[in-house]
Structures are given as C-alpha cells and as structure tokens.
Amino acid sequence: DAGVIQSPRHEVTEMGQEVTLRCKPISGHNSLFWYRQTMMRGLELLIYFNNNVPIDDSGMPEDRFSAKMPNASFSTLKIQPSEPRDSAVYFCASSWGGAQGHGYTFGSGTRLTVV
C-alpha cells in the first residue's frame, strides 16, 4: 500500500490566490481527516469525513476554507482567498474502524507558504 498520498508537497502562493490541497486516503479506510500544524498551535483538526460525508468541520477557521470528498479515494482542501496566516503544514490522515479506534495513518503533508 502506498499510504496516504498528498499533493503538492510544497506550495508557495501569493496572498489572495486560491490554493487547493489534495489527498488520496488508503484504500479501504472509511474516515479522512485534515489537520493543520503550526509552531504556535501544534496539530489542529480542521475537518473530518466518514464514508465521504463531512462529520465535524468545527475546526475550519473561517469561510475561506472549504473541503470536499467526492468519492472514497479523493479529498480536497481549498483556501480562497489565501492569507499569510494560512502558512502552515497541512496533513491528511485516514483510518478505519470508526470510534473503535484502529489507528490513523498520516500523509507526508503539504507545506503551504503564502507571501
């Protein structure tokens, strides 16, 4: 298994531009999570999906952020318009087993820099 695949690995964009981050979860996993990591706040959950349905988006910072999961093998996180304070590493993770907890697998992350 190739694991959780994220693209791009690095993204540098200008303030005001739209940014789209992509994630392919592990086949068979039914939950997908988007996390953001900064030095100040550590790892924060933005949103998670179960069976392609958004379950909890309370961590999405504001309306500029949106996420979709059109099918079991693909998800996007979009920021429009982007701002310098959005600069962070964005991780995608997937898991199976629901609340019983069978562990997460994380992707390698996308390092976003907004200038």
Add this chain to the structure above:
Amino acid sequence: KQEVTQIPAALSVPEGENLVLNCSFTDSAIYNLQWFRQDPGKGLTSLLLIQSSQREQTSGRLNASLDKSSGRSTLYIAASQPGDSATYLCAVQGGSEKLVFGKGTKLTVNP
C-alpha cells in the same frame, strides 16, 4: 474540551540512556491513545496504539503505558540511539473519531 499536555517540551540525553516521555489528558473518557514520531519536515509515523481497555503496548525498544483513570500515559524508550532523535507526539481519541494532540516532546540523543 479534551486537552493533552506533554512534558517535557524538549529533552536531550546521551546515547544509551533509558528515558520516559510523559503525556496527560484532561478527559478520561477516551477510546484509545496513540504515540507518533515526527522527524523534521516529515509527516507523522505511528509508533504505538493503546486501546482504552489495555494497560500497555510494546514494540521493540518502545513501551507505552496507559492509566486512563488518572489521565496519564508514558512512552519508555530503552537504550536510546541518535536515530531516535525526533519529536514525539501523544494523541487521544475520544467519543468521536477526532484525535486531539499534545504539542510534543522534542528528543535529542547525543552520540
């Protein structure tokens, strides 16, 4: 709201030393606790997963314990090596599927 605290924030030890990393959480109603390792500029690698009904898990030189009632977990690393240098993150999963993370302990093992 669940909060996870890791102490110390940073630790530097000589090679060969045994060490303990600490994690505490405020809400004991958890399904499991997971320890991760993160190397600089990299993603997270799962080390050990302890279900709420378990007391400990072992993998090689790593041993993680869980005391759910007191809201504590420890990660024990035996005979530390320079390759163990990384940031170690503790995370708990509660009633939903969300993982709540601590801010990590940055470990440096000096040759």
